[in-house]
Structure formats: structure tokens, C-alpha cells
Amino acid sequence: MGDPLIATDEASARDAIGWAVSEKTPIEIMGGGTKRALGRPIQVARGLSLAGLSGIEDYEPSELVMTAWAGTSLAEIEATLAANGQRLAFEPPDYRALLGGAADGATIGAVFSCNLAGPRRTAAGAARDHLLGIRGVNGRGEIFKAGGRVVKNVTGFDLCKLVAGSFGTLAALTQVTFRVFPIPEAEATVLVIGLLEQDAVAVMIEGAQSPHEVSGAAHLPAGIAALSGVSAVGGAGRAVTALRVEGPAPSVVHRVAALRRCFAPLGEIEVLEAEGSQAFWREVRDVTPFAGDSRLVWRLAVPPAGGAAVVAEVGRRIEAEAILDRGGGCVWLATAQKAEEAAGAVRDAAATVGGSATLIRAPEAVRSHADVFPPLAAGLRDLTARVKRAFDPLGLLNPGRMYAGL
Amino acid sequence: MPRVVIPVRCVKTDMRMPVPDTPTIARRQQIVGALRRIVPDGVIADEAAMRPYECDGLAVYRQIPLVVVLPSTVEQVSAILRYCNANNVKIVPRGAGTSLSGGALPLADAVTIGLGRFNRILEIDWDNRCVVAQPGVTNLAITNAVQHRGFYYAPDPSSQIACSIGGNVAENAGGVHCLKYGLTTNNVLGLQIVLPDGEVVRVGGRHQPEGEGYDLMGLLTGSEGLLGIVTEVTVRILRKPETVRAMLMGFASNEAAGDAVAAIIGAGVVPAGLEMMDRLAIHAAEEFVHAGYPLDVEALLIAELDGPQAEVDYLVERVAAIAARCGAACVRVSASEDERLRFWAGRKAAFPAVGRISPDYLCMDGTIPRRRLAEVLARIRALSEKHGLRVANVFHAGDGNLHPLILFDANRPGELERAEEFGADILRLCVEVGGVLTGEHGVGVEKRDLMPVMFDEVDLEQQQRVKCAFDAGGLLNPGKVFPTLHNCAEMGRLRVSGGQLPFPDLPRF
Ligand SMILES: Cc1cc2nc3c(=O)[nH]c(=O)nc-3n(C[C@H](O)[C@H](O)[C@H](O)COP(=O)(O)OP(=O)(O)OC[C@H]3O[C@@H](n4cnc5c(N)ncnc54)[C@H](O)[C@@H]3O)c2cc1C
Numbered sequence: 031m032g033d034p035l036i037a038t039d040e041a042s043a044r045d046a047i048g049w050a051v052s053e054k055t056p057i058e059i060m061g062g063g064t065k066r067a068l069g070r071p072i073q074v075a076r077g078l079s080l081a082g083l084s085g086i087e088d089y090e091p092s093e094l095v096m097t098a099w100a101g102t103s104l105a106e107i108e109a110t111l112a113a114n115g116q117r118l119a120f121e122p123p124d125y126r127a128l129l130g131g132a133a134d135g136a137t138i139g140a141v142f143s144c145n146l147a148g149p150r151r152t153a154a155g156a157a158r159d160h161l162l163g164i165r166g167v168n169g170r171g172e173i174f175k176a177g178g179r180v181v182k183n184v185t186g187f188d189l190c191k192l193v194a195g196s197f198g199t200l201a202a203l204t205q206v207t208f209r210v211f212p213i214p215e216a217e218a219t220v221l222v223i224g225l226l227e228q229d230a231v232a233v234m235i236e237g238a239q240s241p242h243e244v245s246g247a248a249h250l251p252a253g254i255a256a257l258s259g260v261s262a263v264g265g266a267g268r269a270v271t272a273l274r275v276e277g278p279a280p281s282v283v284h285r286v287a288a289l290r291r292c293f294a295p296l297g298e299i300e301v302l303e304a305e306g307s308q309a310f311w312r313e314v315r316d317v318t319p320f321a322g323d324s325r326l327v328w329r330l331a332v333p334p335a336g337g338a339a340v341v342a343e344v345g346r347r348i349e350a351e352a353i354l355d356r357g358g359g360c361v362w363l364a365t366a367q368k369a370e371e372a373a374g375a376v377r378d379a380a381a382t383v384g385g386s387a388t389l390i391r392a393p394e395a396v397r398s399h400a401d402v403f404p405p406l407a408a409g410l411r412d413l414t415a416r417v418k419r420a421f422d423p424l425g426l427l428n429p430g431r432m433y434a435g436l
Numbered sequence: 437m438p439r440v441v442i443p444v445r446c447v448k449t450d451m452r453m454p455v456p457d458t459p460t461i462a463r464r465q466q467i468v469g470a471l472r473r474i475v476p477d478g479v480i481a482d483e484a485a486m487r488p489y490e491c492d493g494l495a496v497y498r499q500i501p502l503v504v505v506l507p508s509t510v511e512q513v514s515a516i517l518r519y520c521n522a523n524n525v526k527i528v529p530r531g532a533g534t535s536l537s538g539g540a541l542p543l544a545d546a547v548t549i550g551l552g553r554f555n556r557i558l559e560i561d562w563d564n565r566c567v568v569a570q571p572g573v574t575n576l577a578i579t580n581a582v583q584h585r586g587f588y589y590a591p592d593p594s595s596q597i598a599c600s601i602g603g604n605v606a607e608n609a610g611g612v613h614c615l616k617y618g619l620t621t622n623n624v625l626g627l628q629i630v631l632p633d634g635e636v637v638r639v640g641g642r643h644q645p646e647g648e649g650y651d652l653m654g655l656l657t658g659s660e661g662l663l664g665i666v667t668e669v670t671v672r673i674l675r676k677p678e679t680v681r682a683m684l685m686g687f688a689s690n691e692a693a694g695d696a697v698a699a700i701i702g703a704g705v706v707p708a709g710l711e712m713m714d715r716l717a718i719h720a721a722e723e724f725v726h727a728g729y730p731l732d733v734e735a736l737l738i739a740e741l742d743g744p745q746a747e748v749d750y751l752v753e754r755v756a757a758i759a760a761r762c763g764a765a766c767v768r769v770s771a772s773e774d775e776r777l778r779f780w781a782g783r784k785a786a787f788p789a790v791g792r793i794s795p796d797y798l799c800m801d802g803t804i805p806r807r808r809l810a811e812v813l814a815r816i817r818a819l820s821e822k823h824g825l826r827v828a829n830v831f832h833a834g835d836g837n838l839h840p841l842i843l844f845d846a847n848r849p850g851e852l853e854r855a856e857e858f859g860a861d862i863l864r865l866c867v868e869v870g871g872v873l874t875g876e877h878g879v880g881v882e883k884r885d886l887m888p889v890m891f892d893e894v895d896l897e898q899q900q901r902v903k904c905a906f907d908a909g910g911l912l913n914p915g916k917v918f919p920t921l922h923n924c925a926e927m928g929r930l931r932v933s934g935g936q937l938p939f940p941d942l943p944r945f
Contacts, residue, residue: 241586
């Protein structure tokens, strides 16, 4: 690929795509490049980098809303928010260690384009739930906007939702407006040690059904728990099931006590306070236990109660290691087999409970041939192609990133 | 339980709707016959029997539909859409008809599809904390079905005893508790949709979807019946909080109340609900339901805090302290469930209460940045004087979603028009201060012609191209949301301006 075009403002982003339109030449839309290994590889002659289109445009903490240019680094945004006691509630993950590649940080535009979220998703939603407004350039080379800058808005179609998770295939985002939330006064994590997968899922269901507002629920089998840098987890020597609570200090104390009472009969209980809890959930969020090797990594989205069954089903066909996040609703699998064999086993297992599987980490050669995203049902495939054309009639923006030929 | 009161006195006929297609109307008998073959016991073609369908909650606009059909299976919906698509017949989907923006307003040349017979809850999945329901099930029925085990469905529009979950999805309905628990869009897990050509598709499921293609569920939610017909909805349910307490806080000015709202949110407290009423609304509500509201204040805030007992006690104290700092004239905290419900009774009955003091009213629905609350209320007061009409404010202050109720008498010539102009001025003001035309009621026909205040031509064309991806023939709910209807083929054409290449000027590595 030749040198990427660099957009420094919205007009130059438009001009670059306008040029691509007039030349009918496809281009790759890039932010910080940290997620280039996510999705199918794009073979095009030109890139367009939006990393230079940067800066926080509007931030009034009491509104709980921020507007930033798409190339603003996630690090700058998180630091600015933290200085005001706020954060992005959807816990955007950092997959640099998992995926390898760029050392530079992610940009906020890409965080929303890829719709990533962390363990708090069950309680706080994904990136898509926080995106209020966008500006961007469509594949016709036109600047358009959608949504707004307020938290409640139903004016026109919610194009923000469409663009979130479209991996730059519908528009090059130039600006995003999103919700931010106060950082709770306190957090703590209750660990239940030594549970089997299905018992862990039962515990996580009970936690989620309790009135204790659990904002993270994960299960690490013994081998994976041992890799943790958090001593209570790494040194447990057995599987670890973790439930996080956040809120005002007295409330956290109360809920930790309640969860402890509830689960003490099932296993040994440990509690992670502030930093320990944060460090633990960062590891879960970034899938750190799978970062050090070269196995294929899959993310399954399934009904939470089906989490353990899916792991067992995969295990009947291939060798796999699993982390259960989001109360069982998100299963991370590392598999060593050939891609095709693994794909069959993983996707079939997800389908048995009505869920889906995405290939998150694989060598480029695999990602250019195998399906990365769950294959679409026939009716949805045509509709998806029509939606794509509604933004990008010539198919110029990140062609093939999500699906071959689209 | 408050009744859903829909004003029914005034009728306006000059809303600019697409010109009815005479050949379609001429084919009416044939269309009725075809629909009868699809749904033998569910076609209403008699004019008197169609009356109940002539309007929705925005009752100033009325139109008898071409015919009404009431399917009860997804196969029937699919067959109806296939027939209409093949025969170029327009369709207006309809849930419970409580829309306040005219989204379900019939057209003279369109089939109204009523989803009322889809009234069953299909499954309650406790372990996955979700409910699968047909679209005609009422919002409240979902909570009623799960509350014996301590669960509820969070989005709670004031119309919840009547409005349908399908209509909630179509409008992305909100409610008092959206501040903490999100709108419909944040609480839907899966949908079954019939596309305009009759194809049945599913999006989402019982899990939080990841990487499953474009977020069509997010797009469909709030699409006001323009993209497809919702035939099944899966929503997540939440565990009821351990403790819930409400607070009443009275202020001597709207400014002080507005400041208190900003201060509470700014302090990092996210109440389950944070509502505001102005003087006129307080008095109307108090006279109607005797909630015990203070009558000597200009503005009243109702805050609800929920969660573990320890948390609620703690937050109640913090909110009370903030209110005191902002000059609250009185602060009361509910000491019992009875008292909490009484605090809410006035707010919940505010619309009908205003209905008692005025022959008619229009309910507006703009959202503004919270920090502009006091300023916007002052300017609404000035507009009220300019238009010579009273206005009562009852609204979701926590998320800046205003509901100014414009009081008028349709029997006085010109008043309805004045009320509408006043309403349009308010919505323009919302956009001017950085807000939007509608926070939860939808664009429908009511705000359709104001869309250009917020969006330019390119923005609107982008939305309409998405419409074309679903409904190239423009048969589903035409005349709603978009001020001008464009031909899909026309809009799809690309105007390539070859030659002028800005590319050489772009800075590069
Ligand atoms: C007194 C009162 C209070 C209200 N309070 C609130 C409130 O607090 N918050 C709020 O958000 N709204 C409120 N509303 C507005 C209204 O209740 C909501 O918009 C509700 O979601 C509409 O649901 P419905 O079933 O009545 O839909 P309808 O009015 O029948 O239809 C609304 C729109 O949805 C489409 N539609 C309906 N069903 C389907 C379907 N199955 N598939 C596809 N399209 C469909 C229709 O074509 C139409 O465009 C209130 C209304 C009243 C009268």
C-alpha cells in the first residue's frame, strides 16, 4: 500500500474520499491502526488516516456528554475524563497485546467504529449504547451528520447504531459525541474459588438476578487464573469466579457482604479491593491470558445461561481453553487447531444456543480466506449489501473488511 | 392507575400528506378481497367500524384508512406485505395508537395493519433474564408477567398501560426511568421483522450481540414503522432494586431548580428518575390528585433513588444537601411506599390534569442540554406571551427532555394554528441551544416539516437512502418523518465530479 492520505480536518477527509470516488479507487479508513488485525484484511492501494483529525471539541462534565474529533486518542479522552472523575462506562478494551501490531494508542473514532466493549457490557451496554451523534464522510464523498448532542433523541433514523460496529465500511467517522459517566466512589470484586464451569455460570446467574447490581461477572479456569498478575487470582491454584460491584462506598461494603454470604457455602471467598479489582478486570477486558501465544482466539456471544454448555460442546470436538465473561454471555476461546476445523466446532457450538462467534485473532492468511464475522443468514445478507450501498454505492470504504465481496 | 387520556375535540385536515393515489382507492374492493383471503376474520372495511383507527394520540389529525387488517400470525403479515408490495399498495403499521406524533396516522390510500392480535407473551427466560413477546403486548404487561419473581421491564412510558411493545420499539420509547436504565433501544435484545417485500428476518437473540453485522436492531428501533413490521420482540428484564425512595424538592425559581438538576448530575449521582414540574403544572396536578405538592413554589423536582438500602440512604442525603445548597424551599423524602407513590401520582397524572384546566393541549417533546434548562424555560415563557397561550412544563429534567404542554381552545378560530406555531418555535429553540426536535415521541407527521431545522439536505438524503435499502417502493408509512419524499433511483445516482482532484494537496507522509 502506498503512503496513506492524511486528513487533518473534515474537509480534507471529504476531499480524499471525493478523490477516491472520482477515481473509483477503494481506500482503507484508519485511525491509530491498533485494530487493523481485527476483521478481514483489506487489499487496497490507498489508506486514509484520520488520526490527525484530533481534539476534544466540547466537554461539559455536568452534561455527561463529550464531543471529540475521531482521531483523538482514547488515552487523551480517558485522561481528560478521569481528571473530572468520569469515564467511558462501556470499558473499551485495549487489544494491542492480544493482536500485536501498532504501539500507538487507539483513536476514539475506531473505538466506536468497531463497537468494542468490556466486562461492564451487561450493566452498561456496548459502545453503540453510548454513541449519541456522529459526523462523517460517506462513500459518496459527502459530509453528513446524524444523532445529536443530548442523551435522549429520536429525531430521524438512528444511524449512529448502524455506524457503530460497521468497521469503517459505511463512513469515515470524523466526529463522535458520546455519553460519559461518573466514576463510582468505590469498587470491589468478590472471588469464589474452585468452581466448575457450570457451577460458575449458576453463580453468575444468581449474581445477575440478585438486587446487588453486579457490574462484571467472569470465570477463569485454573490454568488461566494462574496467569493473572493479581496475586489473589494468580495464586489461587484453582478456578476463579469473579463478581464486581461498584458504587458509593457504603453500598459496595453492603453488597460485598451480601454476595459473600450468598456464595460462601460454595467455595472459598476472597475480595479484591480498589486497585486489585481494577487490575483484574483490565486483564479480563483485554483478554490478557491469551495475549502471549499464537492460537486462534474467538469471541462468542451467547445467552449467558448457555455459556458453560457451549464450552463443553466445543471441548467435545477440539481442544480449547475458555474464559467466561459477562456472566457467561461472552466466551473467549483459544484454539490450536487448523482454522477450518476450529471454525466448524466453534460456530456449531455457538449456534446450538442461538449465539454467534467472531474470529478475533488469526494470522492474516486465515482471515483473508475464512469468515471472521459470523456468516449472515441469506435474507440479512442482501439487506446488508443494500445498506452498504446506501452509504457507499461504489464499495470504496474498507471493502471486504467484514464480508468477502462487501 | 392514571388513564391514558387522548384529546379528541379538534380536527385538522390541512396537514400536507402525500396526495392519495386515486387508482389505488378505485381498486379498494379488490384489495379488501385479497386481504380477506389472507386474514378471513380480520378485515375491517366498514367506515363506521374503521373510526377507532382514524387517528392516534395526536388526535388533531384524522383520516379514515383505506381498509384495516388485523393479522395474528407472522405468515399473515408476510403475505399482506407481499401482496401490497406486488400491487403497489401503501401500508401504515399500528400498535396501540398512542403515538403523540401522528406516526400511526392512516392514509386514505393505505392499508392500516393493526398488530393488536399479537398479544401473547411467548416465553419468560429467567436464566437469561429476558422476555419474548409479540408486538401487541402492552408495555406494562411485560412487567406484570415477571414481577412476581422480583423482575421488571425498565422503560416505562407514561402510556404504559396502553402502548404496545412493538410501538415502543418503533418509537424507541422512553420513560421516567430512562435516565438510569436507558431507552427501549438499550433494552431490546432481539427482533423478528417482516420487511416490506414480505421477507421475514431475525436480528439479535437472547444475548448481547457482538460482531453480527450492521446493527439493524439499533436502526429499526425508533424507525417509526418506516423500515419493517416488528412481529416479535425480545427484551431484557432487570431485577427490582432492593429499596426505592422518592424526594420532593420545591424551588422559588425555575433557575434554581435547573441549577439543582445540573448539580445533582454533576456530582456523579444518577437518580433512577429526575422530573420537574413548573407552577402551572404543580397546581393542575395538585387539584386533580391531591399529591400533597407545595403550592408556594415556582418549580418542583421529583427525584427517585433506587438500589441497596445503604446506597439509597446515602444518596438521599447527598441529594438533599445539593438541593439545600441550590436554595430549595422545601425537601421531603418518602418514608413509605405509599408516600413514594403519592409523590409520583401528581407527576403521572400531570397530562390529564392539564387536560382538566384547558379544553385542549399540545404536548411537545424537545431535548436540550441540561445546562440550558433555566434559560430555555425563561424563553418558553416569553414565547408564551408572544403567542398569547399558556404553557405548563412537566418533564424529564434529568435527561433534558422537555414536555411543554401548550394550552389552547380549538373552538376558538386560529388557536390551534397559534398553538402549533408556538410549538414549532419551542422546537426551533431546542435545536438552537444544541438540542433536538424530539426526545422520545418521534417525528411522525407532527415534526416532519421541522426536520430541516436540525438536518441539512445531505443528512436527510443519507437517512432516506437507508429507507430505500429497506423499502425501495416507499410503501411503508409514507408521509411520515421525511419532509420531502425522494425517488430511490434518483437518490441512488452518484454525481461524480471527475477532474477536480484535491488529492495532490493532501499532506502525506
Ligand atoms: C398519555 C400519553 C403519555 C405518553 N407518555 C410517553 C412517555 O412517557 N414516553 C414515550 O416515549 N412515549 C410516550 N407516549 C407516546 C406513545 O405512547 C409511545 O410512542 C408508544 O411507544 C407508542 O406505542 P403504540 O403501541 O401506541 O404505537 P402506535 O401509536 O400504534 O404507533 C407508533 C408508531 O409505531 C409504528 N408501529 C407500531 N407498531 C409497530 C410494529 N409492530 N412494527 C412496526 N411499526 C410499528 C406505527 O406505524 C407508528 O409510526 C405517550 C402517549 C400518551 C398518549
